[in-house]
Amino acid sequence: MNPNPQRILCLWLCLALALASTAGCGARQRAAQSTPPSASADDASEVELVLFLMARCPHSAKLLRHLLPLQREFGHHLPLSVAFIGTVDDNGRADLAHGEAEIQSAQMLFCAGMASDPTTWLDFMTCLYQDDTWHALPGGWETCAETHRIDTAKTRDCMVDGTGEQHLRQSIETAAAEGIFAAPMLFINGRPHIGTSDPEHLRDAICHAFDSASEKPAPCASATQLPQLLATLLNDSRCADLPACDVHREMNFLQALMPSMQVTALDYATDDGQEMFAQMAAAAMPIHLPVLWLPAALDDLPSARRLLDDSLMRFRDGYLLPLGPGYDPTVEICDNGIDDNGDGLVDCEDPTCAALPICRPPLPERVDLFIMSQCPHGMMMLPFADHFLKHMKGHGTTPAMRVQFIGLEEDGALHSLHGPDEVAENQRMLCVQELYAEGDAFMDYMLCRARNFRSNDWQSCLSATMKPKAITACAEGPRGRELLSASFALADEVGVTGSPTWLINNRQLLDIRSSSALFEAFCAENETAAACETPIRQLLIEKQSPGPGPGPSCR
Known part of the structure; x- marks a missing residue:
């Protein structure tokens, strides 16, 4: 940002x-x-x-x-x-x-x-x-x-x-x-x-x-003059409002990494867009959008070239850089009322749409926060979640709040961006959440860990009613692994890649950075909730918060 x-x-x-x-x-x-x-x-x-x-x-x-x-x-x-x-x-x-x-x-x-x-x-x-x-x-x-x-x-x-x-x-x-x-x-x-x-x-x-x-x-x-980079961003205008095609964060990062980059947008639906996509397919390139083409002049920016090297693919006289989680423009778009791939099935009727949030069964008044337990951007959301919960419960509404985690399960092993210590804390937090779900008592532990999430001293964050032996038995046993595996699977299923990300009512994926923005998003999906009639008080730290929209994250 x-x-x-x-x-x-x-x-x-x-x-x-x-x-x-x-x-x-x-x-x-x-x-x-x-x-x-x-x-x-x-x-x-x-x-x-x-x-x-x-x-x-x-x-x-x-x-x-x-x-x-x-x-x-x-x-x-x-x-x-x-x-x-x-x-x-x-x-x-x-x-x-x-x-x-x-x-x-x-x-x-x-x-x-x-x-x-x-x-x-x-x-x-x-x-x-x-x-x-x-x-x-x-x-x-x-x-x-x-x-x-x-x-x-x-x-x-x-x-x-x-x-x-x-x-x-x-x-x-x-x-x-x-x-x-x-x-x-x-x-x-x-x-x-x-x-x-x-x-x-x-x-x-x-x-x-x-x-x-x-x-x-x-x-x-x-000073050395930076080389001019005339880049092309191939995207699909039909996908403009879907998370898979929102690469605002990535482009901001790339623009900062390569200040001399000038980007021309190219729509998949145009003749030039179709031609470029066909050339990608013919060259056995990945057929997912959005994708950024960078000229060979990138080689004159060695620090940027080294940083991007693992993701670059040779194409034409330059490089292709895939962006975002990936979107296939040849498949069904799930919310435009059109049969995009010609199989006679429209939007959520098409089996390729089943896993997308917009086609998931609604769970009214449900809020899932996807984070990583050692990601500062994600852990900073926990005080906002707590403030939101207290406001809603104080005015007659009890949202079902759950913390979820982002990671990878591979060959039976669980992996997280910040390493084994993060996996261990993810499992502890999920166990505390399961063992002390009544009255959202688990939030006390979550808030304490958010204040010093890099510390290994998790026991000092336990309230008087929380039992360390029970938490350890869960977190270090099969139940902790089972909970984290399910959480990783949910994140993958709905397409969450960044910490933090919110899922409202099991259908609406949002990048929210304040309790007031969370309140607005929740009430937009749950208009009859009693607490939505009373505006939420904005926290001091939120006074200048950008609210919804792209923000820094761990990926």
């Missing part, structure tokens, strides 16, 4: 939300520049950077070490904004992956910025990250502060009086609302930067973003 700059709270470097209470985000606000504004004629020529990071993350430190000198070199042409990632616990306190040291370090960076001007703060950051000084954080920062004349007393006061904590919490909520849960994540003019963080690669990507400028800034003189 590309963050929409109009929805990102305006950040003053690492001061982030110190200005949010007054500036807001309804209208576009300029991120304060790290160098003083210039009166030159080409002031309009700029590329905006937004960086989501963790102060003590080695990968964030490496990116800062390369990015900060570039920002100074480009000056006012390259305004930089920074925010931190993490979660906010039930008590409203920031919770970051590296613990209290990370929290204190982030607050210190906020507070040092508040005690200085942008240029000074940038010098301070460069001092911290140009070598290994950052390893000692939250200690050792005073030397850099004194070198660059930042008031250390004001910085410490800000760290202890709650000001730094408040701005950190707001920054985390901003990052979460944008679906950013991993660090570092750099956006260049609203598009994620994918690739190495070496200075040359960063310079090339930044300078490419200046392509619309009449004259690029002087630092671009040493």
Whole structure:
């Protein structure tokens, strides 16, 4: 998902939300520049950077070490904004992956910025990250502060009086609302930067973003021009509303990976589309759509070529890249009222449609959430599911909520994207769900695991009524395997490939990222549900959530 700059709270470097209470985000606000504004004629020529990071993350430190000198070199042409990632616990306190040291370090960076001007703060950051000084954080920062004349007393006061904590919490909520849960994540003019963080690669990507400028800034003189990629996306307009043909996420990723790619859409129903499809079939290519054709110039982007290599197939004078779960345009389309394949059977009457969600038997007031237990994007949905459940039950409706998992069963073995530990936790969660289904008591365990899903300490998440021996016996025995096998099979049957995905009433597959969007989708399918008469309260963390529609996922 590309963050929409109009929805990102305006950040003053690492001061982030110190200005949010007054500036807001309804209208576009300029991120304060790290160098003083210039009166030159080409002031309009700029590329905006937004960086989501963790102060003590080695990968964030490496990116800062390369990015900060570039920002100074480009000056006012390259305004930089920074925010931190993490979660906010039930008590409203920031919770970051590296613990209290990370929290204190982030607050210190906020507070040092508040005690200085942008240029000074940038010098301070460069001092911290140009070598290994950052390893000692939250200690050792005073030397850099004194070198660059930042008031250390004001910085410490800000760290202890709650000001730094408040701005950190707001920054985390901003990052979460944008679906950013991993660090570092750099956006260049609203598009994620994918690739190495070496200075040359960063310079090339930044300078490419200046392509619309009449004259690029002087630092671009040493940049390498990215090769132009004229690509063709073959899809089927009849499938436009089906999940199998929605490759919005994939195309966003590819556009970020290959910024110079220009895509021409080609419809299967056109003569050119039919010709290309016939050539694919003649060359024994897979006959599923959508598919992206990339020219041989892709070879001039070695990092992208390496990343895509396992999925590319030689075709014409370039490559084919299959996208999405795959759709065969020669078979029946199951919701258009037409006999597409000429067998006399229309839509759901055709046996090829039987497994599709739209043709499944309806299960009113049923909600299935498909996730992976070590996928941050999926686990972040559990608080939204819990909020939705509490609202519905509090107003006279009790949805049948179930958590499902995505994975692969092969040769009798169960596999999940994040490895054996994820398989084990998937089985535990399913066992807890089965053993403590009454009153949705299992949600307490799910919520606790969502707060620290990478930890192996699952027993600390058990409530007083939950019995660890019973859960272990189920999860490590045949029942746990049976439950996960069935869950994987359901995900495969309905065509779920990404965590998170929601299935409403056993028929409607949706990518939903907030409890309010879940409420709307549920009530659209269950109009007579009593609780649908009372609007759901939006959670604070959802205030800027994009709601339904494509978002980041684990696949």
